[in-house]
């Protein structure tokens with residue numbers, strides 16, 4: 488439930504509320520209680536000194552832990568991160584039914600010259616004019632005159648990054664000083680898209696936002712290395728494999744270990760874990776400059792085994808084997824938003840982007856599931872779960 492901040496609430500009250508009033512997806516009960524005690528004694532939150540890396544050919548020096556704002560209901564949580572030197576924030580108008588950019592915009596007040604802002608165009612836009620209008624709407628919502636990284640969202644295959652209307656629109660906006668750098672984002676087919684960016688002679692895109700975590704295969708790590716070598720700044724998302732809270736680990740959090748795993752790869756310039764509240768900000772920012780250790784690897788082994796039955800790599804490899812063209816990876820991503828992130832709105836809005844004939848309802852007309860997942864997911868069961876949750 489979003490945190491409501493009463494008018495008379497002071498900053499100290501808010502810091503406590505931000506910690507205790509929101510169900511943490513990361514900390515277990517004991518850790519929450521300990522952290523609550525700590526904040527009761529401290530006026531402000533002490534976060535570690537950030538570590539910075541260069542975001543590819545943009546040359547921007549960004550904190551290795553950036554702020555994924557997609558689930559953050561309160562601008563004040565983002566401002567605390569900015570105050571402590573976290574200087575990259577990732578948002579989209581799609582998040583929170585359009586409100587997320589406004590939340591980031593409020594957080595930016597007084598920090599605009601210290602922070603780099605990345606947002607995305609809406610997935611369904613097909614004309615240059617529509618894309619330009621969309622970015623101008625983002626500028627308004629963010630309350631800024633420029634966006635540092637404008638991202639072409641949801642590249643489901645490598646051909647989408649060559650869409651002329653998107654390139655025309657981005658180029659025009661850059662000439663007008665409204666955007667600085669161009670990014671691509673990918674969920675499905677990340678290896679193909681990363682390789683296509685590496686091979687793109689036009690060097691149009693400067694960054695790639697890609698799901699990357701300890702469950703990722705060597706093929707993706709290699710493709711990321713090629714893209715990084717070509718000057719693409721790599722931004723890692725879904726570093727926590729969906730934010731699931733498996734009971735196998737009890738109150739022990741796997742999320743620091745997962746974030747460390749992603750950041751041990753020097754080709755990752757910045758990770759943008761979603762942070763709802765101060766507890767999550769504290770936990771995620773604490774990994775900056777801390778190496779992955781043997782204990783972390785053990786935690787990830789247990790965590791990896793626990794999420795194995797439902798963690799989808801979003802590779803899309805199964806979709807060719809489904810005779811009805813069901814968008815299995817996007818459906819699984821919707822389930823991740825529902826079950827892992829526990830974000831009802833994001834799950835539903837993602838699911839509703841799928842054309843109805845390619846939704847999980849198509850499986851009702853199927854004699855028997857023949858779609859194959861090389862990672863061992865029971866696709867039929869996941870589709871049934873999607874129908875149960877999303878109707």
Ligand code: SF4
Pocket residue numbers: 798799800801802803804805806815816819859860861862863864866
């Ligand atoms: S269900 Fe399996 S094959 Fe299909 S996208 Fe997910 S991980 Fe890839």
Ligand code: SF4
Pocket residue numbers: 808809810811812813815849850853854855856857858866867870
């Ligand atoms: S049951 Fe399996 S093969 Fe049949 S439509 Fe659904 S995903 Fe495709």
